Amino acid sequence: MSLLIVGSVALDTVITPFGKNNEALGGSATYFALAASYFNQPRIVAVVGEDFPEEHVQVLRTRQVDLKGLEIGDGKTFRWSGKYGYDLNERDTLATHLNVFEHFHPKLPELYRTSQFVFLGNIHPNLQLEVLDQISKPLFIACDTMNMWIENEREALGELIKRVDAIVLNDSEARELAREPNLARAARKIHDMGCRKVIIKKGEHGCLFFTPHSHFSAPAYPLESINDPTGAGDSFAGGFMGYLSRVGKVDDLAIRRAIIYGSVLASFSVELFGVDRLLSLSEEEISSRYQDFQEITRFDV
Ligand code: AMP
Numbered sequence: 001m002s003l004l005i006v007g008s009v010a011l012d013t014v015i016t017p018f019g020k021n022n023e024a025l026g027g028s029a030t031y032f033a034l035a036a037s038y039f040n041q042p043r044i045v046a047v048v049g050e051d052f053p054e055e056h057v058q059v060l061r062t063r064q065v066d067l068k069g070l071e072i073g074d075g076k077t078f079r080w081s082g083k084y085g086y087d088l089n090e091r092d093t094l095a096t097h098l099n100v101f102e103h104f105h106p107k108l109p110e111l112y113r114t115s116q117f118v119f120l121g122n123i124h125p126n127l128q129l130e131v132l133d134q135i136s137k138p139l140f141i142a143c144d145t146m147n148m149w150i151e152n153e154r155e156a157l158g159e160l161i162k163r164v165d166a167i168v169l170n171d172s173e174a175r176e177l178a179r180e181p182n183l184a185r186a187a188r189k190i191h192d193m194g195c196r197k198v199i200i201k202k203g204e205h206g207c208l209f210f211t212p213h214s215h216f217s218a219p220a221y222p223l224e225s226i227n228d229p230t231g232a233g234d235s236f237a238g239g240f241m242g243y244l245s246r247v248g249k250v251d252d253l254a255i256r257r258a259i260i261y262g263s264v265l266a267s268f269s270v271e272l273f274g275v276d277r278l279l280s281l282s283e284e285e286i287s288s289r290y291q292d293f294q295e296i297t298r299f300d301v
Contacts, residue, residue, distance in 0.1 A: 001139065002043065002114070003245040005032045006106050006131050007121020007234070009046040009070065012274065013081040013095075016088070018227045024274040025056040026080065028121035028144070031231035034278040035238025035265040037063040038286055039246040042238070043112050045069035045131070049077035049100045059279065068109045073100035088229045088270075089203040108134045117245035119237055120164070122146050125156035132163055140250045142166040142197075144237060150176045162194035165250070168237050170201045183208060184215070199240075199259065201233055209259055214252060218259050219296060221267035221289065228273040232266045235278065239265030264289045 012026030029046045036042040043066040050072060060067060076099040084091045106127055113135055120128040120143035128143055141164045149157055150173060171183060178186035187198040187210035201207045209216040240262030247254055264286055271277045
């Protein structure tokens with residue numbers, strides 16, 4: 001079934017203790033789409049500037065990403081820069097230059113309006129709502145968000161949460177959104193805000209999935225070599241939504257499997273700088289790591 005992602009396509013400058021990436025292909029929609037491309041042909045809605053290198057467009061095309069919704073705006077591409085220390089769960093944002101993103105209003109091509117699976121990447125909640133207003137009856141909508149919107153755009157975010165089936169956010173965001181330090185209680189409060197499926201990512205400690213009636217806990221893959229955590233969350237979301245849209249199901253079991261596929265794609269993504277690892281994966285590597293996850297969570301047969 002069709003899969004739509006709305007988010008950023010960016011030029012990222014990233015410093016980690018293991019190296020540096022300068023103005024590399026990045027952005028939430030990019031990581032998402034490349035991860036999802038192992039399951040489906042995701043449709044991107046985003047904007048880049050006139051300076052966006054053609055070679056990056058080709059990279060997305062090579063992975064069969066549908067770019068009919070990629071607008072070229074007047075001005076420069078969105079740029080983001082971040083720095084990590086040895087605790088790769090923590091990062092400092094060094095710069096965010098919105099550029100063409102500042103006046104962006106997503107416009108969905110006609111064909112995209114009937115997309116069945118929709119992921120609203122981390123952009124202003126009003127823009128996420130604008131996407132929902134252009135779309136008719138999707139089977140499953142999930143969204144991401146970040147602390148900036150939780151702090152400054154609570155009302156719009158509240159509206160959005162009522163209209164999505166699932167929210168994917170990290171532990172500090174969940175605590176802040178629910179104004180509740182305990183994650184199980186935070187998830188319950190988010191259910192009460194109107195969203196029935198809450199997925200809480202805990203960086204290198206895996207992730208939790210709460211519905212009003214069930215709870216699932218996934219470990220993180222014990223990677224020995226991480227070079228660049230940028231995009232892990234978006235790669236998770238891409239693997240998660242990519243799998244769901246391929247099987248066309250959203251029951252509890254499908255979501256649990258999708259969470260593991262999301263974790264698999266996130267674990268690959270951080271092995272190399274930028275999107276490099278997401279370009280060189282094979283089906284065999286993905287299914288082998290999925291089996292590793294089954295093995296490390298097997299407890300009592
Ligand atoms: P993650 O590491 O999953 O949080 O995602 C990092 C990606 O998000 C980078 O590639 C950035 O280009 C992108 N990004 C960072 N800040 C923003 C923002 N304010 N709006 C949209 N995308 C952003």
